[in-house]
Amino acid sequence: GATIGIIGGGQLGRMSAMAAARLGYHVHILSAEAEPPAQDTAGQVTVGAYDDETVLRRFAESVAAITFEFENVSAQGLELLASLCPVHPAGRVLAISQDRILEKSFLGDHDIPVANWVSVPEREALPEAASELGFPFILKTTRFGYDGKGQFRIADQEALDAVAPELPYPLIAEGFVDFERELSVMVARNEAGDVRCFSTTENQHRDGILDYSLAPARIPVALSEEAQRLATHIATTIGLIGIMGVEMFVSAQGTLLVNEIAPRPHNSGHWTMDACLIDQFEMHIRAVAGLPLPDPFRHSDAAMKNLIGFEGMALCDSILEQPGLALHLYGKHETREGRKMGHVNALFPLGALPGPYGIAARFDETLQAGLEITQEP
Numbered sequence: 473g474a475t476i477g478i479i480g481g482g483q484l485g486r487m488s489a490m491a492a493a494r495l496g497y498h499v500h501i502l503s504a505e506a507e508p509p510a511q512d513t514a515g516q517v518t519v520g521a522y523d524d525e526t527v528l529r530r531f532a533e534s535v536a537a538i539t540f541e542f543e544n545v546s547a548q549g550l551e552l553l554a555s556l557c558p559v560h561p562a563g564r565v566l567a568i569s570q571d572r573i574l575e576k577s578f579l580g581d582h583d584i585p586v587a588n589w590v591s592v593p594e595r596e597a598l599p600e601a602a603s604e605l606g607f608p609f610i611l612k613t614t615r616f617g618y619d620g621k622g623q624f625r626i627a628d629q630e631a632l633d634a635v636a637p638e639l640p641y642p643l644i645a646e647g648f649v650d651f652e653r654e655l656s657v658m659v660a661r662n663e664a665g666d667v668r669c670f671s672t673t674e675n676q677h678r679d680g681i682l683d684y685s686l687a688p689a690r691i692p693v694a695l696s697e698e699a700q701r702l703a704t705h706i707a708t709t710i711g712l713i714g715i716m717g718v719e720m721f722v723s724a725q726g727t728l729l730v731n732e733i734a735p736r737p738h739n740s741g742h743w744t745m746d747a748c749l750i751d752q753f754e755m756h757i758r759a760v761a762g763l764p765l766p767d768p769f770r771h772s773d774a775a776m777k778n779l780i781g782f783e784g785m786a787l788c789d790s791i792l793e794q795p796g797l798a799l800h801l802y803g804k805h806e807t808r809e810g811r812k813m814g815h816v817n818a819l820f821p822l823g824a825l826p827g828p829y830g831i832a833a834r835f836d837e838t839l840q841a842g843l844e845i846t847q848e849p
């Protein structure tokens with residue numbers, strides 16, 4: 473079979489490589505770090521810098537197509553790769569998702585609702601941002617943020633004055649969304665323009681990091697369909713080839729606001745590994761390889777909990793003992809506080825998890841595994 477190149481050797485690369493191997497592809501991973509999680513699942517791993525021209529050139533020459541699990545490859549690097557081999561999703565898509573200003577502008581230009589925002593290139597722009605958005609608001613670094621890193625919640629003028637001199641400009645200021653819940657849609661699109669959405673997913677974050685996801689989201693069908701319509705519209709207008717996570721807020725008024733897009737497999741899509749015949753990683757590889765995209769066929773409802781740091785690893789023994797739970801570990805050599813070490817999927821019969829505002833009886837059993845799912849009124 474052909475060789476698929478994946479840039480980035482983290483857990484997303486690890487799981488993408490497994491899906492590619494299942495479809496008969498060889499996988500070559502380019503990782504900036506030594507001994508990456510993906511080394512256990514990829515046939516070939518090159519350890520080298522993502523901005524090293526020689527490394528990129530050799531990598532591109534060894535594969536039939538290139539994709540990513542890591543979004544922050546430089547524009548020049550992407551251009552070089554694209555001159556040597558098909559790159560999916562395209563550099564243009566990554567460039568938009570890499571920069572929150574470009575991302576919010578793109579979404580706004582295509583009639584996708586987003587929270588109010590103001591560009592804050594330097595400290596002098598803060599007063600206008602504050603008067604435009606009102607308190608509280610959120611400042612985020614325009615690039616390189618993940619798991620809530622590089623974010624600053626600003627409660628009032630006093631708090632703003634205190635942090636202003638030390639902030640890492642350039643920033644984006646976003647109005648604080650008093651959301652009712654958070655959703656995401658995993659959307660895949662191939663070169664032929666076929667689009668598939670996985671079930672709209674409900675996400676709960678803790679300390680800025682995804683804690684657990686529920687699929688399907690406990691929302692009315694019409695809202696779920698609207699979320700998928702938005703995701704499809706973004707995938708089509710951006711010209712996506714591959715898979716993309718679209719994160720959204722349900723506002724207090726019940727409307728949707730898109731928070732950010734991630735043109736790669738996404739943590740909130742990990743439930744698909746056990747609850748769908750074709751999971752997000754296979755859908756991604758299929759799209760990148762130009763294969764058909766069938767319906768993912770969700771055969772179960774699902775809850776996914778991230779295993780983060782020591783606290784997460786401490787749950788493993790209990791998870792291994794319990795029926796109905798599938799453990800996924802990422803093979804990271806060192807456990808660190810706040811580090812994503814693995815996840816666990818719990819499966820439920822179709823309809824056992826939906827709502828709109830109910831909760832499945834079987835959650836009581838899985839609570840022992842740390843699946844804390846808040847009961848709704």
Ligand code: ATP
Nearest residue numbers: 587610617618619620621646647648649677680732
């Ligand atoms: P990720 O790991 O998802 O890439 P990130 O660092 O890019 O995270 P965001 O997704 O923008 O950051 O924000 C992380 C979380 O912070 C969101 O999922 C949400 O819970 C909260 N948040 C972000 N922006 C806002 C906002 N404008 N109003 C309210 N809450 C917000």
Ligand code: MG
Nearest residue numbers: 617618619732
């Ligand atoms: Mg992000």
Ligand code: MG
Nearest residue numbers: 619719731732
């Ligand atoms: Mg996010």
